[in-house]
Amino acid sequence: MENYTVSVSAPGKVILHGEHSVVYGKTAIAVGLGLRSSIVVKEVPTRNKPAVYIHLPCVDLQETLPLEPVVSKLFKPPLAPGITGKFSWHLPDKLDHDTHLGKVDELLHEIKPNFDILPNNQKNSLRSFLYVFSGIFGSTNLAIRSLDIAMGSELTIGAGTGSSASFAVCLAGALIRLVKLRSCSSYDSYYESQDFNFKEKEIISEWAYNCEKIMHGTPSGIDNATCTFGSVVSFKKGSRPKPLDLRLHMRILLVDTRVSRETRSLVVKVAALRHRNQAAVDHIMEACDHIANTATQVLEKLSSVKGNSNTEADYQHLAELWEMNHCLLSALGVSHPALERIRAAAGARRLACKLTGAGGGGYAMILIPPYTSRSSVDSLTSQLLESGFRVKETTLGGSGVRLEM
Numbered sequence: 001m002e003n004y005t006v007s008v009s010a011p012g013k014v015i016l017h018g019e020h021s022v023v024y025g026k027t028a029i030a031v032g033l034g035l036r037s038s039i040v041v042k043e044v045p046t047r048n049k050p051a052v053y054i055h056l057p058c059v060d061l062q063e064t065l066p067l068e069p070v071v072s073k074l075f076k077p078p079l080a081p082g083i084t085g086k087f088s089w090h091l092p093d094k095l096d097h098d099t100h101l102g103k104v105d106e107l108l109h110e111i112k113p114n115f116d117i118l119p120n121n122q123k124n125s126l127r128s129f130l131y132v133f134s135g136i137f138g139s140t141n142l143a144i145r146s147l148d149i150a151m152g153s154e155l156t157i158g159a160g161t162g163s164s165a166s167f168a169v170c171l172a173g174a175l176i177r178l179v180k181l182r183s184c185s186s187y188d189s190y191y192e193s194q195d196f197n198f199k200e201k202e203i204i205s206e207w208a209y210n211c212e213k214i215m216h217g218t219p220s221g222i223d224n225a226t227c228t229f230g231s232v233v234s235f236k237k238g239s240r241p242k243p244l245d246l247r248l249h250m251r252i253l254l255v256d257t258r259v260s261r262e263t264r265s266l267v268v269k270v271a272a273l274r275h276r277n278q279a280a281v282d283h284i285m286e287a288c289d290h291i292a293n294t295a296t297q298v299l300e301k302l303s304s305v306k307g308n309s310n311t312e313a314d315y316q317h318l319a320e321l322w323e324m325n326h327c328l329l330s331a332l333g334v335s336h337p338a339l340e341r342i343r344a345a346a347g348a349r350r351l352a353c354k355l356t357g358a359g360g361g362g363y364a365m366i367l368i369p370p371y372t373s374r375s376s377v378d379s380l381t382s383q384l385l386e387s388g389f390r391v392k393e394t395t396l397g398g399s400g401v402r403l404e405m
């Protein structure tokens with residue numbers, strides 16, 4: 001019997017346009033980052049009793065989970081109320097989420113008596129792991145084998161660049177691939193397939209959405225969709241995120257202000273401003289919506305360009321939109337002196353810069369068009385590092401979840 005090894009990676013995400021205005025029903029666009037998380041899942045010989053050996057260095061966690069109680073308590077998860085039939089791993093949105101998560105929590109308290117005193121990040125990673133593992137394997141008839149699971153990430157954890165969705169997408173992707181490999185023979189064409197198909201990606205994104213519910217309560221769905229499909233995802237409240245099939249490879253400097261912020265309190269701050277100035281704030285939101293829509297058109301043009309002379313004009317247009325968007329966000333009161341210092345340094349080199357995400361600190365992104373000189377990027381990076389910021393040069397619009405060889 002073959003012992004399989006599966007390696008999968010998935011990107012983080014940033015919001016390009018539409019932060020805050022998305023809360024008021026306007027369009028947001030998010031893009032996959034060049035920085036990725038990765039997972040390696042290995043079937044290993046069972047030593048004594050079957051177990052999963054988990055290595056999660058990003059949250060400082062090494063854990064061995066016995067599999068027999070997982071099988072007896074968590075397999076065969078229930079369907080949501082009102083839905084009949086048998087649950088299958090193809091249908092994560094039909095799972096009775098609260099009941100299944102409740103059982104996961106009960107089991108974790110049984111097998112780890114100190115569960116309650118673990119830090120939240122470790123708790124959430126373990127809960128998500130058991131939830132997805134038992135949801136996927138628990139609806140198959142495959143014999144249980146011991147597994148070794150190791151995950152890593154180039155992303156800063158808990159900083160608004162989608163590490164939780166990226167983690168969950170890797171996990172769901174790897175476990176689904178393993179189930180499919182074990183369900184087919186080496187003569188099937190699936191065995192040879194080098195990547196996930198669209199339907200598989202939809203299922204992966206739904207499992208990751210359920211994990212986002214574990215981590216955040218009421219996620220919008222944009223992070224799991226962007227980390228799964230990569231490229232650009234357009235989103236409006238109340239409708240499904242829409243992946244756009246664009247081929248982009250835009251360079252940025254992703255600059256961490258190291259000023260911590262809380263998304264929830266910034267959303268409340270904007271709501272209070274709107275309460276006092278509704279017409280003015282609604283016009284700002286409307287303007288942000290136009291920017292998101294125009295930027296989508298520019299990205300479509302950039303995506304279709306093959307050495308076309310308009311690239312420079314398109315990048316300039318995009319830079320203009322970034323600048324306007326940042327200033328509108330600043331008018332909403334969500335900039336920060338650290339973000340403005342980064343903008344000044346970028347502006348001195350005629351490079352566009354905007355905050356991304358909730359603001360109030362967090363990250364700024366600086367657009368690096370292809371015609372920017374290396375010396376300009378290097379001197380800007382040095383200046384930002386000297387000022388105490390963290391700087392990573394990366395790309396926007398990269399690929400979504402993928403199998404690694």
Ligand SMILES: Nc1ncnc2c1ncn2[C@@H]1O[C@H](COP(=O)(O)OP(=O)(O)O)[C@@H](O)[C@H]1O
Nearest residue numbers: 058121124125153158159160161162163164167
């Ligand atoms: N590589 C990883 N390994 C283990 N857990 C991870 C990893 N990346 C993210 N997580 C989980 O996701 C949580 C971070 O989620 P969140 O606070 O939403 O941050 P972010 O904005 O980066 O998504 C962590 O506390 C941890 O539970």
Ligand SMILES: C[C@@](O)(CCOP(=O)(O)O)CC(=O)O
Nearest residue numbers: 019020022023160263357358
């Ligand atoms: C400010 C907001 O529009 C985006 C927040 O993004 P992040 O938490 O910084 O990734 C809030 C939201 O959409 O829920």
